[in-house]
Amino acid sequence: MSDRPASKAATDTTRGRNIDRVVFDLVLVAFLAVFVVTALDLRTGSRLVPLLVGTPALAAMLIRTVLDITGRVADHRAPDHVPETAEDEGVASASFVDLARAAQREVAADEEVPDEDDASRRRLQFTLWAFGFVLVAMLGTYFLPPVLGLHTYFLPAAAVALPLILGLGRVGWIRSIAISGTVIAAMYYLLITFLNVRL
């Protein structure tokens, strides 16, 4: 009985993950379709290679999307990391093929991302923060007069954005401001003084 909420949560997570996967698939389909359709309007010499690459890629992506929508493919995420001791999987006495597979698994396992609710909330927080920081910096740069002798609003936006996210992450406001101040000062020195970047 007590397993039911846990299993429901697991099902919800899997369903959410599948929806995310299909959305990502559709974004890729749209991207490839735009390139293929645009290529059709180009001159023969210009469109040949893009069509040779884009058409099979689009077809493959459509197949992948259909498989993901119908749930025909198992989750292809990497299996577990290499165990703590070689004894568990017999790495020490494994064949060439097994060792190559272990290496391949390890590369894929490095590509794991966390999937819990808290992690999703934090991802959303980071996304909003990052896009907010860049948008404020770009809008300021294009539409506002320069401030403090700077050419862009990237440093002022960073001076506001960095303590904000550190503070939200329960780092403590004084520590957040100290860390942010150090980073901004270092970037000012490195980029403006040392590299003459028009920042």
Next chain:
Amino acid sequence: MIDGISAAFTDLMTWPSPLYLALGVVLGLVVGIMPGLGGGGAMALLIPFTFAMDPSHGIAFLMAVGASSGIGGQVTSILISVPGDPPNAATTLDGYAMTKRGRAAEALGAATFSSVIGATIGMLLMLAVLPFARDLVLAFSYPEFFMLALTGLVLISRLTGPSVHKGLIAAGVGLLVAFIGLDPVNGNPRFTFGTLYLWDGVDIVPPLIGLFAGAEMLALYSLGAGRAMATAPPGANRSSVLDGLRATIRHWRVVVTSSFIGFAAGLVPGISGTLASFLSYGQAARSSKHPERFGKGTPEGVIAPETANDADKGGALLPTLAFGIPGGVIMAVLLSGLLLHGVPAGPNLLRGDLHIVYVLVVAAFLPRLAAAGIVLLLGLKAGVLTRVRGDILAPVIAVITLLSVYALRNEPMDVLLALAFSYVGYGMVKFGFSRLTFIIALVLGGLFEQSYHQTMATFGPGGFFTRPFALTLFTLAILTLIGPALLRLVRRRPATRDAEERIHE
């Protein structure tokens, strides 16, 4: 060759190059030990900072970061069983077991000494093979380069990521992004969607930084403060780093064998370092007098993978320099750095002055030596860097990353592009599309399309299949794609026949 190496050494000892190398070593060690940003991501992030340097000094600086990050990755593998990068994974097997038995310092000593020796042997092997590669590459024409790019992409699609299907899609998307800009046939803008920004094509650095640094920061932040608080088990300092040096000398056969395995594996694109370390670990276990000790904390189990995964850089550098085909993230960043500094890779590099090649060889050795010295001096204290909180590190590095992308060309749109690619990279990781395949396709897109058109114009369609090297490469690509399925079919058939016979009986 000796003259070339001594000229490169003199160049790298000319002020301010030692300062850049020292900085590269410290930065490489820090990113190697700290969670999140790997060596490749850090190198990509630092490319804009190399613009103020001489090309040879800038490339050496990048190489120093990449080389030292590998040594930093050993520390976490040995002390807390968390590999800094996938190639360090095999080291955790015996390295952490040694730590648990109070022999962490010996494991660190063995790992650092063996990686310095491995890197040196790998680079010497590369220099020994380079003249042959030069002859080969000078015999190559457009069809061979087209097939080389095609085969490289197919191999990487097969070897990285969980699905070859998704790998090929990632390669297709990467190639299409590479086709943005003025087309090489008519010189007309293509896929620019009415924006002037895209006329010059998509610069490699913003996607590289977004995919490998931005996406990692997003993942690191989502882990919160809980990650990277691990500590080495108590009693982890009952040995000395000199014991590690003694063990490395005692097992010199393992060092030599692993160096050769590492160099050969380095030629395989995609998983070279990881493949090298696992293969050499297996080989060391098979040839050991005490194979039963592997996995329980034997120095040979640390020496073999660490020698191999540093010797592989020599092997990986060969296709990058000789053919302009990078096999991994570090080599892709290095190639981008070379191109941004106006140093051509491939035949043009090998036909001309080889100074930059010798600079890379010296830069692969000197920083590793310095990094090894620092790790040995710090010893177990180096592990303290693993305790930096992810939720502090991620936003700080994100700001540095975005500002450094802007610094590349003073172009705000580059920042937006890098940010967008951070999320694309995150999605690719989450849903199993290989980022490495995508970025290498982006690097190879120009070569792929130009060599296709040049082949058609010079040799006609037959050029792809009538020249021996081109045909061999094409066969390799086809075998890479359908070989595993054929093998499965061949293996299954006798089993099915047996089962049928049993049913008849």
